[in-house]
Amino acid sequence: MLDVLLLLFVCFTAGSGETFRERAERIMNGTPVIDGHNDLPWQLLSQFNNKLSNVDLNELNTTHTNIPKLKAGHVGGQFWAAYVPCDTQNKDAVKRTLEQIDIIWRMCAKYPDVFTCAKTSADIRKAFEENKVASLIGVEGGHSMDSSLATLRMLYELGVRYMTLTHSCNTPWVDNWMVDTDQEAALSNGISPFGEKVIAEMNRLGMIVDLAHVSVDTMKDALAMSKAPVIFSHSSAYDICPHKRNVPNDVLRIVKEKHGLVMVNFYNKYVSCDSKASLTQVADHFDYIKKIAGYEAVGFGGDYDGVPNVPEGLEDVSKYPDLVAELLRRNWTEEEVQAALALNLLRVFEAVEKVKKDLANTIVDDEPISYEQIKGSCRTSYGYKGVKDGGKSLHYLPTALISSLLYFLFMLK
Template sequence: MQGRLVAMALLVFGGTCHSSPLPVRVSPKASHHERLNAAHSLLTESPLIDGHNDLPWNLRMFLHNKLHSFNLSKDLTQEKPWMKSPFSHTDLPRLRRGHVAGQFWSVYVPCEAQYLNSVQLLLEQIDVVKRMIAASPRETVLVTSSSGIEEEFKRGRISSLLGVEGGHGLGSSMGVVRALYDLGVRYITLTHKCHTPWAECSERLSQPPNARGLTPYGKEMILEMNRLGMMIDVSHSSARTARDVLKTSRAPIIFSHSAARSLCHIERNVPDDILSSLAENEGIVMVSFYNDFLTCGESAAIQDVISHINHVRSMAGVDYVGIGAGYDGVNRTPDGLQDVSKYPELFATLLEDPSWSLQDLKKLAGLNFLRVFKRAEQVRDELAAEKPSEEIIPIHDIDARWPCRYKFASLDDLHS
């Protein structure tokens, strides 16, 4: 058996006995155990990057951001209150077993904070993530660049990255966007379950948006994010917003945790026309593992995740699909993908399909996202001569509930 596995490993990973430059695949006769070994080897060789994890908000909900009794390095399946929570799927031991090389931590604040203290809450969530990371320096480190992910992968540490979930936390301020980038944030999800004054979300709300998609100020925000190198995430945004972003952005966009609308027809998922146009933008859809997005029901399995992955691949191409499970932000996960330790099971199952080469699976795991990240950095460098935007949101875009946010359209109004 050991000799058979060695021979299979040479076949799978293009060893010295296989010099063909063509993509290689696991034999269709391989057992699940053999495919699982191949999946572990693949994820040891090439980085797995997950686009979205909501653990930081659970730290606020469960512990009020007090970390004296919390350590990400512990087995949280044995710790209260995590062991009994359906929203708890993550700790460093399980991230290790899942071969996660890069994890985006979601910096989230609720929509109810919009027009109130959303910026303060956002800063507090960034603070708690940084303190969480600092408590386990041997295992994870804050990373702010694509090269940093690659370097830490070689060192054997997990890259922790920051993504802001919801533009309602920005206070519609270019200055806040720039400050967030300086703090290490590398993507911003334009909306959550509420419209911002400048972008429409995917939720059907009683209060209409300022514009069906992006307002002119919203488009200015996109261009400023391009200038900074901030990746633009349109998960939770309406299809109209996503289309406007595709027309406006000079860098690839991301869907950090979304699924395909044609397989589960909800506004939250991505329609086929946007999937088809993604290749031109060179962006990525990172597929969610939330049952409700996968099957429009409470139950799902690994194959449902694969169906969405395959649909994105068929509509956009194999270079434009990734993984954004959404663990710790959902209470229903597919059978076989119960937590962050189970990623090898997904890849082992994908290896049953001869249409997936090993190189394709490396792209899915993380290489596609690294390409997007690098391109965002290249656009930033190309725009280095541009000055920061000094635009402020127009008075007519301000929500009626926010009467004091910008009392004056400009400083000149102080003298009128």
């Protein structure tokens, strides 16, 4: 009975004649949601091996996302994740990432009346006008660039407009969130000197720095280093749910100072710190981030199709209007709702584009990461002086080992 009364309260405003849900629909007709993170491309790989010809996104029912659900949810912009797992690091991460970028471009080509691949903030606004889903690419995990600034530049050329600095593993130049637990040791204690070069190059390119999945030290380092605002594409408030993937209060205050954005994640573990969660608990995160960092710092980052469970009431991408209705019930103004839906992300993106313009005459950094940081059996060493493949050089071998090798060669004769 209590649930029924709560639903009725959510649905109606005080005597206006317009329900909260109707208000949400009206607002979203003019300002659709830009979501920071959706893993549908990963589902296309894991379920269909990227054979898009075998999939109809109008009929697909084994995912949180399909075309009818996107339309019902008033999704006007989506950062699709080009995600590959951490076990690809130092192996085929770049190849696998390119395949995921390819599937996003092919989605746009297969459904041109629904999706338009976007590279700029202006492209997003044009997609809104055309009632299409502006499809942007976010690379989820710095291991996808394989510690190469040249690869980072090529990812940008292919349409990537944000990169999450880590996933759930360290790279040779930046630490992930697990170092704040007992599961992994810090490698860089935040961001290394080469990692600082990565941030600088992302600023120069006009690629958004994404801090979901990183350690707290990494968050603070990146916020201090970046000349452009940063985002958390799918993270929530630590004070509401003390999971290390979430954003603590001191970082939220820096986000406010730096005009950044936290796009609230819907994964139950990050919402309630439990296996179950509700729409109202997600709204609590919106309220809290608004309280600490201001409404200009809040966005939507559902993480649909990338997590095993989502809150009751937010079962798929069609449910965004229900969450907006809940925010309206909590006395969010229409201006605040529009900001969270899309305008905050557009502001950040435009600021990143301005920094790119300001840095247009900056010299490209072509100093590679040191071989000592990346050497391994799966790498060649071309260009690095004094080392051979695998990172070994006779010059650096111990004298005793060199003597043994020479003796062995002599005996073969």
